[in-house]
Amino acid sequence: MAYNNSLVVSEVILPQFTDIIIIVQVLVVIFLCINSLLIITFFRKECFYTTARYILFAVTLLSDSLMLVMSDILLILAHFGFAMQVWMCIIISVVVLVYNIVTPVTLTVMTVERYVAICMPLRHSQLCSIHSTKHCILIIHGLSSVPCIVVLSTFFASASFSLYKQPRICAIKIFMLYRWQDHVISAVQEFYFLIMVIIILFSYVKIMKVAKAASGEDKKTSWKGLKTVILHGFQLLLCLIQLWTPLIESTDLKLFSHVRLSNFIFFGLTPRCLSPLIYGLRDETFFHALKNFFGLYKRNI
Incomplete structure (x- = not known):
C-alpha cells in the first residue's frame, strides 16, 4: 500500500520554533566560520595538503560544511512551509544524501589510516601516499553514492511522471512511496552501519594491543592514536544514527517537524562540531598552525 504523501497542512509544518531556529542559525554560522578557518x-x-590524514580531515570539513548549509536550508524551508516541485527536491536531495554518507565513510577511512600508522608504521608511507589518498577520496564518494542511488532508484521505479511536478515539502520522506522502499533502504543502511562498526572495533583492538606493548615515545603515540580512534568512534556513532533519521521522521507526520529539528541539532550539528576538536585542537601541528595564523592576522590588522 502506498503512503499518503499529500501536502502537509500548515499547522503541522509550522510549529512555533522561531527561537530555536534562530539559535540553530547562530550555531550553524559559528561552525561554518570555524570550518572555514x-x-x-x-x-x-x-x-597538511601532502599528508593523508590531513587531506582526509579537509574532506570531512568540506563535506560537513556543505551538509550544514544544505540541511539548514531545507530545515528553514520546511519550517516556513515552502513547497517546491519534486524534481527540484531530487536535485537537492542528491547532494544531501551523498554528503550525508561522505563524512562517516571518511571517518572510517581516517580510523584505518591511524591503524596503519600505529600498527604498520613501515608500510604507512606506501599505503597512505598522496597518490593513494586521491584514489581513496574517489572511492569514498563512490561508496557514499550507493545509498543515494538506492533511494532514488526505488523512487523512480515507483513514482508516476505527474508526481515530479507536484509541490511538496522537500524531505527524504517524500521518496518513500511504499513500505518495501523502507525495507530496502534500511537494509543498505544496516549494512553500512555494520561494516563501519566492525572496522572501528577492529582498529581499536589492534591499536590497544600495540599501545600496551609499546614503551616510551611509541607508547605515548599509540595511546594518543587510541584516543583519536575513540573520538572517531563517537563521532561516527552520531553520524550513523543520522542515517536512520529519515526513517524516524517518516513514522509520524504530526511529529515530523519536532523530530526533524531534534535530529538536525543532535545528529546533524553535534558530530560535525567534533572534527575541529579532534584535528583542529588536539593535533599539535594543526594547533600551532592556527596560532600562527591568528598571530599573523592580528599583525596585519
Missing part, C-alpha cells in the same frame, strides 16, 4: 589553515601549510 580550518580549511584556510589547511591550505596555508604544505605539510
Whole structure:
C-alpha cells in the first residue's frame, strides 16, 4: 500500500520554533566560520595538503560544511512551509544524501589510516601516499553514492511522471512511496552501519594491543592514536544514527517537524562540531598552525 504523501497542512509544518531556529542559525554560522578557518589553515601549510590524514580531515570539513548549509536550508524551508516541485527536491536531495554518507565513510577511512600508522608504521608511507589518498577520496564518494542511488532508484521505479511536478515539502520522506522502499533502504543502511562498526572495533583492538606493548615515545603515540580512534568512534556513532533519521521522521507526520529539528541539532550539528576538536585542537601541528595564523592576522590588522 502506498503512503499518503499529500501536502502537509500548515499547522503541522509550522510549529512555533522561531527561537530555536534562530539559535540553530547562530550555531550553524559559528561552525561554518570555524570550518572555514580550518580549511584556510589547511591550505596555508604544505605539510597538511601532502599528508593523508590531513587531506582526509579537509574532506570531512568540506563535506560537513556543505551538509550544514544544505540541511539548514531545507530545515528553514520546511519550517516556513515552502513547497517546491519534486524534481527540484531530487536535485537537492542528491547532494544531501551523498554528503550525508561522505563524512562517516571518511571517518572510517581516517580510523584505518591511524591503524596503519600505529600498527604498520613501515608500510604507512606506501599505503597512505598522496597518490593513494586521491584514489581513496574517489572511492569514498563512490561508496557514499550507493545509498543515494538506492533511494532514488526505488523512487523512480515507483513514482508516476505527474508526481515530479507536484509541490511538496522537500524531505527524504517524500521518496518513500511504499513500505518495501523502507525495507530496502534500511537494509543498505544496516549494512553500512555494520561494516563501519566492525572496522572501528577492529582498529581499536589492534591499536590497544600495540599501545600496551609499546614503551616510551611509541607508547605515548599509540595511546594518543587510541584516543583519536575513540573520538572517531563517537563521532561516527552520531553520524550513523543520522542515517536512520529519515526513517524516524517518516513514522509520524504530526511529529515530523519536532523530530526533524531534534535530529538536525543532535545528529546533524553535534558530530560535525567534533572534527575541529579532534584535528583542529588536539593535533599539535594543526594547533600551532592556527596560532600562527591568528598571530599573523592580528599583525596585519
